[in-house]
Amino acid sequence: MLKIGILKALSDQVTAEYYSAYLYMSMSAYCDQAGFKGFANWLYVQAQEEIAHGTHIFEHILDRGEMPQLGQVNAPPLDFAGPLEVFTKALKHEEYVTSLINKIASLARDENDHATYNFIQWYIEEQVEEEATASLIVQKIKFIGENSAMLYTLDTEMAARTFTDPFANTNTDAADA
Numbered sequence: 001m002l003k004i005g006i007l008k009a010l011s012d013q014v015t016a017e018y019y020s021a022y023l024y025m026s027m028s029a030y031c032d033q034a035g036f037k038g039f040a041n042w043l044y045v046q047a048q049e050e051i052a053h054g055t056h057i058f059e060h061i062l063d064r065g066e067m068p069q070l071g072q073v074n075a076p077p078l079d080f081a082g083p084l085e086v087f088t089k090a091l092k093h094e095e096y097v098t099s100l101i102n103k104i105a106s107l108a109r110d111e112n113d114h115a116t117y118n119f120i121q122w123y124i125e126e127q128v129e130e131e132a133t134a135s136l137i138v139q140k141i142k143f144i145g146e147n148s149a150m151l152y153t154l155d156t157e158m159a160a161r162t163f164t165d166p167f168a169n170t171n172t173d174a175a176d177a
């Protein structure tokens with residue numbers, strides 16, 4: 001059982017995580033078409049992570065015996081002015097997601113929902129990493145400036161990222177449980 005406010009907040013977070021995936025897919029598509037295949041890869045992997053984040057919350061709601069209240073996933077922006085704008089927007093987005101996660105933690109604490117409070121701690125840690133990573137990439141791109149050789153090197157480095165399911169060992173198939 002979940003209190004109605006917590007069910008709503010967790011459900012909204014599923015939608016927010018899927019929007020994050022959509023946003024990163026759009027950014028990935030833009031970078032791909034602009035010739036930045038490494039950035040495109042990094043962002044596509046990020047989109048896969050966001051789907052995993054959303055799905056894990058979805059499963060948690062099911063595990064608590066509730067029906068996830070799935071909302072509409074809005075369309076992401078389709079055009080960007082270059083890698084710097086992409087990653088600046090990614091950082092801003094992650095700061096916004098952090099605020100959403102923090103609200104869930106505060107609500108769970110206020111409602112004495114220890115299970116949700118415990119569950120959301122992983123996301124609090126994750127957001128620290130998400131913001132730090134996006135911030136570092138913004139810094140690097142700013143440092144590179146107009147140097148296309150260095151930008152090419154960074155793009156090549158970003159091609160190395162691969163997807164690992166962060167919940168590979170923890171997911172339960174709630175539908176079969």
Ligand code: OFO
Nearest residue numbers: 020050053097130
């Ligand atoms: Fe789900 O961490 Fe980014 O948004």
